[in-house]
Amino acid sequence: MPEHFKNFIAGDWAAPTSGEYFENRNPADQNDLIGLFPRSAPTDMQRAIASAQRGFARWSKTPAPVRGQVLQRVGQLLVERKEQIARAMTREMGKVLAETRGDVQEGIDTAFYAATEGRRLFGRVVPSELRHKWAMSYRRPIGVTGLITPFNFPLAIPTWKMFPALLCGNAVIFKPAEDVPHTAHLLVEVLLEAGLPPEVVQLVHGQGSVVGRAMVEHEGVPVISFTGSTETGAVLGATCGRLHKRLSLEMGGKNAMIVMDDADLDLALDGVLWGAFGTTGQRCTATSRLILHEKIHDRFVTMLCDRAGKLRLGPGLDDKTEVGPLIHEEARQKVDAYVGIAKEEGAAVVLGGRTPGEKRLECGWFYEPTVFAGVKPGMRVEQEEIFGPALSVIKVGSLDQAIKVNNGVKYGLSSSLYTRDVNGAFRAMEELDNGITYVNAPTIGAEAHLPFGGVKQTGNGHREGGWEVYDFYSETKVVYVDYSGRLQRAQIDTE
Numbered sequence: 001m002p003e004h005f006k007n008f009i010a011g012d013w014a015a016p017t018s019g020e021y022f023e024n025r026n027p028a029d030q031n032d033l034i035g036l037f038p039r040s041a042p043t044d045m046q047r048a049i050a051s052a053q054r055g056f057a058r059w060s061k062t063p064a065p066v067r068g069q070v071l072q073r074v075g076q077l078l079v080e081r082k083e084q085i086a087r088a089m090t091r092e093m094g095k096v097l098a099e100t101r102g103d104v105q106e107g108i109d110t111a112f113y114a115a116t117e118g119r120r121l122f123g124r125v126v127p128s129e130l131r132h133k134w135a136m137s138y139r140r141p142i143g144v145t146g147l148i149t150p151f152n153f154p155l156a157i158p159t160w161k162m163f164p165a166l167l168c169g170n171a172v173i174f175k176p177a178e179d180v181p182h183t184a185h186l187l188v189e190v191l192l193e194a195g196l197p198p199e200v201v202q203l204v205h206g207q208g209s210v211v212g213r214a215m216v217e218h219e220g221v222p223v224i225s226f227t228g229s230t231e232t233g234a235v236l237g238a239t240c241g242r243l244h245k246r247l248s249l250e251m252g253g254k255n256a257m258i259v260m261d262d263a264d265l266d267l268a269l270d271g272v273l274w275g276a277f278g279t280t281g282q283r284c285t286a287t288s289r290l291i292l293h294e295k296i297h298d299r300f301v302t303m304l305c306d307r308a309g310k311l312r313l314g315p316g317l318d319d320k321t322e323v324g325p326l327i328h329e330e331a332r333q334k335v336d337a338y339v340g341i342a343k344e345e346g347a348a349v350v351l352g353g354r355t356p357g358e359k360r361l362e363c364g365w366f367y368e369p370t371v372f373a374g375v376k377p378g379m380r381v382e383q384e385e386i387f388g389p390a391l392s393v394i395k396v397g398s399l400d401q402a403i404k405v406n407n408g409v410k411y412g413l414s415s416s417l418y419t420r421d422v423n424g425a426f427r428a429m430e431e432l433d434n435g436i437t438y439v440n441a442p443t444i445g446a447e448a449h450l451p452f453g454g455v456k457q458t459g460n461g462h463r464e465g466g467w468e469v470y471d472f473y474s475e476t477k478v479v480y481v482d483y484s485g486r487l488q489r490a491q492i493d494t495e
Ligand code: ADP
Pocket: 148, 149, 150, 151, 175, 176, 177, 178, 206, 207, 208, 209, 210, 211, 212, 213, 216, 227, 228, 229, 230, 231, 232, 233, 235
């Protein structure tokens, strides 16, 4: 009998009022049922919001350094449970163990960063233009924050949102992706064991279009942070705009790696294999375009297909596996559909382009690492996010042309340049229109203590991670104290 997992609402583990559950299965082996998770109803969400408001009333009055101590304990518990959580994560979403361990490590780093931020959360004292008057700003908690997260970083992305939100004194409602409810459950267990007051966190499982939507539309949740598809982000943007909510959006990418003719090609090859096929291409920063200088194009495509063709597919829990499955059947169908689109558009499928034939892989959502060559700027496989192990190769004649191709998409998350020319590298840093640029490293690999986010339709101007995210989760208040004992008028009595 599979375990029936619960929501965490109003300080207790609670079955969904609907009485309905959904299955969570291992994407590497559909016969492996992990558990049944609540298909919650809007009423569950409403109860969670009412409880989170009570949690907020208490937590917002707790001194920030004390809030930081709770996050310190959260970090320590994550260290102790790193292996257990990594294994559970690989089982439910497929990426290889080295990557899920990295995912937990990012949560640990984020916890320890947040813990120390409890002793900073700086405000400012600035000179007033008037005598005997102080002018200062400080940060206040906002209220209940609603966090909506995707499947590809089941622990790291929730912690990017949750830990700064909590440190700033807010309560949290966590609506994880339907594909990764078990990791979400394990994370909330850690928070509670670390001593977070129960009503400060609520976990509500279920469909985005039902419970996610109920949360976004509820006036009791003034802050929403979302990572996911551009389509869902647009829906949230419209709702939050209408309701005047604070909204952070982190959405798609069509990230490119540029390899110039003077680059270290072996280094670039290691980079593109990791960037394009790590996490089976399901990262928002995944390398999905490879822009090659014409002088090294043919040689590099041969090197790439040779190595990518040898990547070992399999369950992420197997030590020998290099590429795990896709998250579900629709994701695999989407990649396969783009293979058809690439052919129709006149690109050549020079590697992969199919489901592997091996019997040992037939119970999972595996797809062969795929390379499209002869891709021209403007083709759909050059413009649209595929979110799978598919890489489009574009040939260019110069750095200027490479930058133009890089910038010619609607997204602007990550980019990468391989070159030994320091002048070219600095010029590209200026001109590549992305939130993140890597030089001589692939498009993936963000560190938790730096801001993360993209330009154009990747986001809406906010950043996660690092120091900037603390501005998002707090409200700035300004206080003037006039101790002159008389009326002093700003801009008028300033002699
Ligand atoms: P992906 O393609 O990565 O699954 P989605 O945007 O569909 O991206 O999902 C990301 C998160 O957004 C998930 O937690 C999902 O449940 C949630 N979600 C989907 N639709 C909505 C919606 N209409 N309102 C709120 N949340 C939603």
